[in-house]
Each structure stands twice: as structure tokens, then as C-alpha cells.
Amino acid sequence: MKRALALGLTFAGVALAAHVGTILVAPHALMTLAMRKLSQGDGKVNTFQFARRTTAQSRAIVRPSPDLAYASCVYDLAQGPLLVSAAPTPGGGYASISVFAANTDNIGVFDTIAHPQGIRFVLARAGEPLPDKATRLALPVVLSPSRKGAILDRRLAPTTEAFALAEKARRADSCAPLR
Amino acid sequence: MAALGLVAGTGSALWTMKQGLGREVHAGWSGSKVTGSVDADPWTRAQVALTGLLALNRQQAIYFSRRTDDAGQPLREDCRYRVEGATLPARWWSVTVYAADDYLPLNDDDALSFDATEVRRDAKGRWAATVAAQRPASGAWASSRNAGAVDLTLRLYNPTPAAQADFAAIAFPRVVRIGCGKGDAA
Numbered sequence: 001m002k003r004a005l006a007l008g009l010t011f012a013g014v015a016l017a018a019h020v021g022t023i024l025v026a027p028h029a030l031m032t033l034a035m036r037k038l039s040q041g042d043g044k045v046n047t048f049q050f051a052r053r054t055t056a057q058s059r060a061i062v063r064p065s066p067d068l069a070y071a072s073c074v075y076d077l078a079q080g081p082l083l084v085s086a087a088p089t090p091g092g093g094y095a096s097i098s099v100f101a102a103n104t105d106n107i108g109v110f111d112t113i114a115h116p117q118g119i120r121f122v123l124a125r126a127g128e129p130l131p132d133k134a135t136r137l138a139l140p141v142v143l144s145p146s147r148k149g150a151i152l153d154r155r156l157a158p159t160t161e162a163f164a165l166a167e168k169a170r171r172a173d174s175c176a177p178l179r
Numbered sequence: 180m181a182a183l184g185l186v187a188g189t190g191s192a193l194w195t196m197k198q199g200l201g202r203e204v205h206a207g208w209s210g211s212k213v214t215g216s217v218d219a220d221p222w223t224r225a226q227v228a229l230t231g232l233l234a235l236n237r238q239q240a241i242y243f244s245r246r247t248d249d250a251g252q253p254l255r256e257d258c259r260y261r262v263e264g265a266t267l268p269a270r271w272w273s274v275t276v277y278a279a280d281d282y283l284p285l286n287d288d289d290a291l292s293f294d295a296t297e298v299r300r301d302a303k304g305r306w307a308a309t310v311a312a313q314r315p316a317s318g319a320w321a322s323s324r325n326a327g328a329v330d331l332t333l334r335l336y337n338p339t340p341a342a343q344a345d346f347a348a349i350a351f352p353r354v355v356r357i358g359c360g361k362g363d364a365a
Contacts, residue, residue: 011184018188023221026192027228034232054283056291061232062281063332066291067273094271094336096239104228105219106236113270113337152233156271156336158294 027104034061035102035150039074046082048073048153048173053163069166071153073175075099078147080177081124081134086153087172088112089165094156099123101146108142122178123151134178151175192225202226206351207251208243208333212343229281237343241269243333244277248354254329256284258359259311262331264352266304268342269335271295274352276310276321277330284326293319310354 037060039045051060051070058064075082086097089112097119099108110119122134126143134141153173155166202209202223211219214227214234227234234242247253248260262274273294278284283291297319298306308319310331323329331354335342342349 007180010180011187014181014184015188015191018185019192020188020221022189022192023225026225030228030232054291056283056285056287059282062229063275063277064283065273065334066275066283067294067334096235098233098235098239100233104224104232106234109236109239111239111337150233154235158273158292158296 028102031100031102031104031150035074035148037061038072038150045074045076045148046175046177048151048170048175050167050170053157053160065154067156067158069155069157069163069170071170071173073151073153073173074148075123075144075151075175076148077123077125077144080131081122081141082175083120083137083139083178084123084151084175085118085120085173087118087169088116089155089169091165092116093162093166094154095119095166095169096154097121098152098154099142099144099149100152101144101149103146105145107144107149108140110140123175131178203346205243205346205349207245207247207249207354208351209245210241210243210346212237212346214242237338239337241335241338241342241346243335243346243351244330245354246328246330248356250356252356254310254323254331254354255359256312256323256326256329259309259313259315259357261307261355261357262310262352263305263307263355265306265350266300267295267335267352268339268349269295270337272333272335274308274310274321275332275334276323276326277332278326279328279330281330284322284324286322286324288314288322288324290314290320290322293321309357311357 048071054064054066096111121140123142157163157166202211273292275292293308300306309315310321312324
């Protein structure tokens with residue numbers, strides 16, 4: 001009887017720990033994999049990469065939208081804050097820049113509806129002092145709880161023509177260190 | 180017994196991530212108010228990481244998905260469906276077909292989704308589109324060819340504050356099975 005109880009408790013304890021552990025670790029693990037893909041193997045950080053038009057073969061991120069043009073910047077704040085900017089798409093098509101921390105949380109988002117002239121903000125590590133330049137720029141500041149994360153540029157591009165416009169505009173995207 | 184517990188615990192976590200507990204379901208469409216936000220609980224965060232990584236928060240977009248039709252039957256590649264609705268409370272919307280692996284179905288139909296600009300509305304603003312493996316004679320179409328078990332995702336971009344606050348207030352599109360199999364008339 002005691003042995004059965006001990007086995008039952010062992011099963012329940014290990015199952016609970018495995019369940020909670022998987023739930024807590026999975027977002028970080030999946031985000032790390034995604035960032036590796038987006039940065040082409042950790043090589044390209046703090047610079048935007050431009051995805052081709054989404055097709056049935058697109059496999060970088062689950063559930064890609066075939067109606068959007070994507071660009072991404074894997075960030076690393078080890079050397080200090082970044083200045084992030086994106087121009088609007090000519091013709092006024094929706095564009096947004098969203099920032100994701102390493103645990104997948106969407107910690108900041110800007111769109112061209114609220115910022116029709118273009119998007120500019122500073123991305124800095126939470127808990128670290130902002131350099132004077134960041135303060136002088138008087139731009140919105142997004143604070144990241146993690147050193148690494150990802151920035152995603154989404155532009156409405158449901159047709160070939162719309163994608164061409166979005167493609168031209170997104171080439172001006174920047175996520176460079178603040179100097 | 181510890182090994183069994185490990186398998187059971189990990190398996191239940193993966194099942195939860197795939198199925199998405201704690202989501203709201205309205206008219207067959209399932210969505211979460213905390214997708215992408217910093218308010219997401221660990222289970223929602225894990226579920227989004229697996230099935231919708233880098234999703235926007237609800238001020239920018241609300242995502243709903245479904246795997247069954249209005250009769251509760253699983254959506255299948257070999258069946259044709261009419262998706263019909265009214266004006267949706269968003270600046271722009273789209274309906275996309277995904278395969279069971281959460282990626283787009285591997286076909287070359289160039290019809291992975293239909294959106295607000297493609298559907299034709301009647302005088303009352305109502306519209307209809309088709310989800311099927313074959314192109315319909317007319318109207319907006321999303322191809323389910325090679326999807327197997329079909330998953331539909333509805334994206335509402337820049338949803339109205341009312342839609343963000345109360346998903347139940349959204350007039351969701353219906354998904355009605357027209358027929359199944361090759362002999363089914365269009």
C-alpha cells in the first residue's frame with residue numbers, strides 16, 4: 001500500500017514538474033530558435049533582414065500571413081540601446097513595427113496610423129541607464145527585459161503590386177546602435 | 180514511474196500548448212485577449228509561442244482560429260465550405276487556411292487567403308467566400324489543397340475598441356459545409 005502511494009506521488013510530482021517546466025521553458029526555446037532563423041544563424045543582429053513574399057513554402061515562423069510583407073531585426077542590446085526607424089509605405093498602407101522580448105512578450109508596437117510620417121523609437125535594456133543621446137532625441141523608449149529579442153516590420157501587401165510598394169519602403173528600415 | 184510522470188507531464192504540456200486552454204470561443208472561433216501581451220499567463224504564452232509566435236497584441240490585431248465547421252465537424256481538405264459574414268469591426272481583415280502543422284498548405288494555387296478587399300458585398304454588407312481544394316466558379320476563394328485537416332485563421336487588423344474589449348460583440352463569419360468528395364457539385 002505504502003509502495004503504491006509512493007509510486008503515485010512520484011508520478012504526480014514528476015508529471016507536475018515536467019508540465020510546468022515545459023510550459024515555462026517552451027517560449028524561450030521556441031523564441032531562441034526563431035531568432036536563430038531570423039538572424040541566419042546568429043550572424044546578423046541589429047540589422048533588418050527582408051523576407052521574400054510569403055508563399056506556401058515559407059517555414060521561418062509558424063502561421064505566416066500571406067497578406068503581409070515581413071522584415072525582421074534580431075536585436076542584441078549588449079552594446080547599448082538601438083535607434084529603430086521605419087518609413088511609411090507610399091499610398092498609406094498599414095505598417096507596424098513590433099518588439100518582442102526573449103520570452104515572446106510583445107513589449108512595444110507602433111503603426112503608421114498613429115505615426116503616418118514614419119516610426120522612430122529607442123530600444124533599451126530595462127534597468128540600465130539611458131545614454132544622454134537617447135534622452136536628447138525625445139523619442140519614445142521601449143524597454144526590453146531581455147538583452148536579446150526580435151523586431152518585426154509588418155506591411156499590408158496582399159497583392160504583387162502592394163508587395164512591391166512595401167518592399168521599396170521597408171528597405172529604409174533601420175535598427176542600428178544609437179551613436 | 181518517474182519516467183512515466185515525465186512523459187505524462189511533458190505530453191500534457193504539449194497538448195495544452197497545441198489545443199490552447201483558456202481561450203474564448205465565439206461562434207466556433209477561438210481567440211485570446213492576451214495573445215502577444217505582457218499580461219499573458221504562462222500557458223497562453225507557451226501556446227502562442229508554438230502556434231503564433233511573434234503575434235501582435237490586440238490593439239494591432241486579434242487572431243481567431245477554428246478547426247471545425249458550424250455543425251461542429253472537423254474542417255477537411257476534401258470538403259468545400261462557404262464562409263459568410265457581415266462587416267467586421269476592423270480596418271482590414273483576412274481569412275487564411277493553415278495545415279495541421281500550423282504552416283500554409285503546400286500548394287501552388289496562389290490562394291492562401293481571402294481578405295476584406297476581395298469579397299463582394301451585397302446591399303446589406305454581407306459577403307461570402309469559399310474554402311475548398313478546387314477553385315469555385317466565382318467569388319473569393321482560399322485553397323485548402325494539401326492542407327489535410329484544415330485550420331482557418333481570421334485576422335482583424337486595427338480592430339475597434341469595442342471588438343478588443345468584448346469578443347462576443349463581433350459578428351463572426353459562419354463556416355458552412357457545402358459538400359464533400361469529388362462528386363460534389365459546385
